[in-house]
Amino acid sequence: MSTDNITHTHSAHVSHHFKDATQEYDSGKQGIWLFMVTEILMFGAVLVGYGIFHHLYPAMFSEGAKQLDWKLGFINTLVLIFSSFTMAISIQLIQRNQIKKAAMALAVTILCGAIFMVIKYFEWTHKFHMGFYPGRFLDMAKTHAEHANLGMYFGFYYCMTGLHGLHVLIGMGLITWLLIRTIRGDFHSQYWIPVEGVGIFWHIVDLIWIFLFPLLYLVG
Amino acid sequence: MAANNHKHDPNVLHPHISPTSMYLKVAAALFGLTILTVVAHQFHHQLGAFASLVAFGIAAVKATLVLLYFMHLKDDxxxxxxxxxxxxxxxxxxxxxxxxxxxxxxxxxxxx
Amino acid sequence: MGHSSSAHGENYINCEKGLWSWLTTVDHKRIGLMYMITVMFFFFVGGVMALLLRLELFAPNTVQGVGQVLKNGDVYNQVLTYHGAIMVFMVIVPGIPAILGNFFLPIHLGAKDVAFPKINLASWYCFMFGAALAIATFFTHKIDTGWTFYTPYSIRTGTSTVLMVLGAFVMGMSSVLTGLNFIVTVHKLRAPGMTMHRMPLFVWALYSTAILQMLATPVLAITLLLLAAEKLFGVGIFDPALGGDPVLFQHFFWFYSHPAVYIMILPAMGVVSELIAAFSRKVIFGYTAIAYSSLGIAAVSFFVWGHHMFVSGQSATAGIIFSFITMLVGVPTAIKMFNWVATIYKGSVSFDSPMLFALGFLFLFAIGGVTGIMLAVLPIDVHFHDTYFVVAHFHYVMVGGTLMALMGGFYYWFPKMFGKMFSETLARLSFVFIFIGFNVTFFPQFILGAMGMPRRYFDYIPNYEALNKISTVGSWLILTGFLIGLYAIVQGIRKGEKAPMNPWGAKTLEWQTSSPPPHFNFDVEPVVTAGPYEYR
Structure with missing residues (x-):
């Protein structure tokens, strides 16, 4: 049993309450997937609300979507997809013990997250500037809104992108933690479950954006 | 005993390592599909009611790619x-x- | 099996000392005890609120000031809200899973700990933080929306809705983390030989509960966040002025809160399965049926939430559909009841105090369940809705069901948790007071409801006075019962005799390790060769 050191330079470290590395890895993985279900249900419930009201007020949603700049949404989609790619590749690099490259990939992922947030920031402030506040705070006169309840569209817009942006920030924080640990040498071909876990979280954030982009920018 | 049992030693992990080319292909496909979404959007007047159907169809394909390959649900x-x-x-x-x-x-x- | 470390008298309580060792522990047993202390505290606070409400309703406020205890109706609404919110979010939802579940689920499976011990500790801190946020509202603008936070009132009111719902959100995260831990522990950490069909029924119940916690709580989380956004930024989703829909809030809210009812009752059913098997000295009747009916209840619970909304303005079509599906809940529930009764039948029943609580559960839950079926019938509910009939019904389920099981389970496992025995006489006495007091308090409320007395009101017409007086006296009996119970517990911990390894002669794994258990639960990892109830 103690022979892994001969062929593997690293051996998995196993917490006291697990029998072996496989059990620990499988448990961790399942825990992450369970947590992702809660993320899907949380975002999904807003999407359900969005779907219902979009169906009730298609013209109003169409008017709202026209106010957004799809080019910025498009760029952000590409940025997030690229960050998903670097995140996925970092795990593969750690599994192959290429730690330096993995750290680079993680750093690029954080950078992409930051770019996404900066673009998001400019989008939001621009909307505020134009008077597109959420809900009943929407400036009807300044925006020349055709529909009296246009604020609801922006209510959804700010709630969905805000919650998503919060997840991007949390993800960036978690990846920074991973980056520090990677540089410290905590991860190797026998231990990478935290990277994979955060990775799955980051992909979920990407996945949600894949749906938010057409929902918010391209409807109607 | 070590050499033979090595593959079954539960303390050694044998992850399914996908080749880099796979990640590149998937990323390229995702980029392409995103561009396709925007291209399709330019014709949304012609597409009419199908426009959103097309947009969400493409989004679903993208999501599936992310799930299967980036999140490795394919090998899970x-x-x-x-x-x-x-x-x-x-x-x-x-x-x-x-x-x-x-x-x-x-x-x-x-x-x- | 060997008892090397326990032979030296070392156990999970005395292996480390000092407050810090408790606050940083990742031992599921210690975390269970920490939950116990906090939940008991909140139960005390919520209980005081309940006593105040009953005191106010002791007499109608006929002449100005006479019979009036609370300052005015606003204060009554606040007390009512805190009673509901504290009891739901801080007592009954975490109650059995976080206290008894945390302590016994890993031991029942023969594991050393839950799958993610640090996350388990984090869930306790989440719970404390969320509770602190909720309690903070008490010192700002006391909230008066009721625990359901219905829109549009919760948006329009000047009280601290936002802080309160954020508290509930954080406590929801704690609930999710506990559920996540339990599911992975059940799937991955069972001892050799512990197949799914050899797990104790308590574990099956906790497993079903955990599934509900995972799938329902996120929807509550987002609903509460949207409500906070609605209050702060007026986003319009639940606001009719912008074409939003307040009834949609109720849909989202009850999508969680109906399954939450089973988050509250399923663990209680699990405890009762353990108690009835142990004190009937008999293989439990219909193990598979009880195990899968837990999953059945969990599954059905997602399709019935609309029965809370029969008079909310939801469409009659939806009401009829929900009404029919709701009656399905009766099927898996009745399967459990019949199997418990069949287990008792011709068993060698001993009426120790835990068993008394289990029998009390059967009796009270039967009443709570049957009135539930009545309320599931749409036309009857339209009549009874928002009357004391509903109040009586859910107290029979929540208090008569969950709290009875919690008390019974607590006495049953007390010797294992603390390594001491409690005074059986005091425990029985507390049961007698709680059981009688409970019925005296809540049975008259069925009649009051049938007479048409509306719930949530500060005052009532003199016709309802006699029954309300009886009900208030009952609340004092319940108080006496719980005080006796508390005394029995404190006395047991301080002066109780040393508990043997298996005082009840039960067969599940926790009774095969020392009392209290060693730090890692078992000195030697157990190997399971038979089911959990192999009584001869």
Whole structure:
């Protein structure tokens, strides 16, 4: 049993309450997937609300979507997809013990997250500037809104992108933690479950954006 | 005993390592599909009611790619797949019953 | 099996000392005890609120000031809200899973700990933080929306809705983390030989509960966040002025909160399965049926939430559909009841105090369940809705069901948790007071409801006075019962005799390790060769 050191330079470290590395890895993985279900249900419930009201007020949603700049949404989609790619590749690099490259990939992922947030920031402030506040705070006169309840569209817009942006920030924080640990040498071909876990979280954030982009920018 | 049992030693992990080319292909496909979404959007007047159908169809394909290849659900066990699918199932339940209410509420009370 | 470390008298309580060792522990047993202390505290606070409400309703406020205890109706609404919110979010939802579940689920499976011990500790801190946020509202603008936070009132009111719902959100995260831990522990950490069909029924119940916690709580989380956004930024989703829909809030809210009812009752059913098997000295009747009916109840619970909304303005079509599906809940529930009764039948029943609580559960839950079926019938509910009939019904389920099981389970496992015995006489006495007091308090409320007395009101017409007086006296009996119970517990911990390894002669794994258990639960990892109830 103690022979892994001969062929593997690293051996998995196993917490006291697990029998072996496989059990620990499988448990961790399942825990992450369970947590992702809660993320899907949380975002999904807003999407359900969005779907219902979009169906009730298609013209109003169409008017709202026209106010957004799809080019910025498009760029952000590409940025997030690229960050998903670097995140996925970092795990593969750690599994192959290429730690330096993995750290680079993680750093690029954080950078992409930051770019996404900066673009998001400019989008939001621009909307505020134009008077597109959420809900009943929407400036009807300044925006020349055709529909009296246009604020609801922006209510959804700010709630969905805000919650998503919060997840991007949390993800960036978690990846920074991973980056520090990677540089410290905590991860190797026998231990990478935290990277994979955060990775799955980051992909979920990407996945949600894949749906938010057409929902918010391209409807109607 | 070590050499023979090595593959079955539960303390040694044998991850399914996908080649870099796979990640590159998937990323390229995702980029392409995103561009396709925008291109399709330019014709949304011609597409009419199908426009959103096309947009969400493409989004669904992209999501599937991310799930299967980036999140490795392709190589994962059935339990984790079932866990993930359960989330979507209960979302549909939430949508369905809420819609049953809202779709019938107005027709019952409204004279229009 | 060997008892090397326990032979030296070392156990999970004395292996480390000092407050810090408790606040940083990742031992599921210690975390269970920490939950116990906090939940007991909140139960005390919520209980005081309940006593105040009953005191106010002791007499109608006929002449100005006479019979009036609370300052005015606003204060009554606040007390009512805190009673509901504290009891739901801080007592009954975490109650059995976080206290008894945390302590015994890993031991029942023969594991050393839950799958993610640090996350388990984090869930306790989440719970404390969320509770602190909720309690903070008490010192700002006391909230008066009721625990359901219905829109549009919760948006329009000047009280601290936002802080309160954020508290509930954080406590929801704690609930999710506990559920996540339990599911992975059940799937991955079972001892050799511990197949799914050899797990104790308590574990099956906790497993079903955990599934509900995972699938329902996120929807509550987002609903509460949207409500906070609605209050702060007026986003319009639940606001009719912008074409939003307040009834949609109720749909989202009950999508969680109906399954939450089973988050509250399923663990209680699990405890009762353990108690009835142990004190009937008999293989439990219909193990598979009870195990899968837990999953059945969990599954059905997602399709019935609309029965809380029969008079909310939801469409009659939806109401009829929900009404029919709701009656299905009766099927898996009745399967459990019949199997418990069949287990008792011709068993060698001993009426120790835990068993008394289990029998009390059967009796009260039967009443709570049957009135539940009545309320599931749409036309009857339209009549009874928002009357004391509903109040009586859910107290029979929540208090008569969950709290009875919690008390019974607590006495049952007390010797294992603390390594001491409690005074059986005091425990029985507390049961007698709680059981009688409970019925005296809540049975008259069925009649009051049938007479048409609306719930949530500060005052009532003199016709309802006699029954309200009886009900208030009952609340004092319940108080006496719980005080006796508390005394029995404190006395047991301080002066109780040393508990043997298996005082009840039960067969599940926790009774095969020392009392209290060693730090890692078992000195030697157990190997399971038979089911959990192999009584001869």
């Amino acid at each position: 066990n059935n339990m984790n797949r079932a866990i993930f699918a359960s989330g979507f199932f209960f979302l549909i339940v939430l949508l369905l019953f809420s819609v049953v209410d809202i779709a019938t509420r107005v027709t019952e009370v409204s004279p229009l």
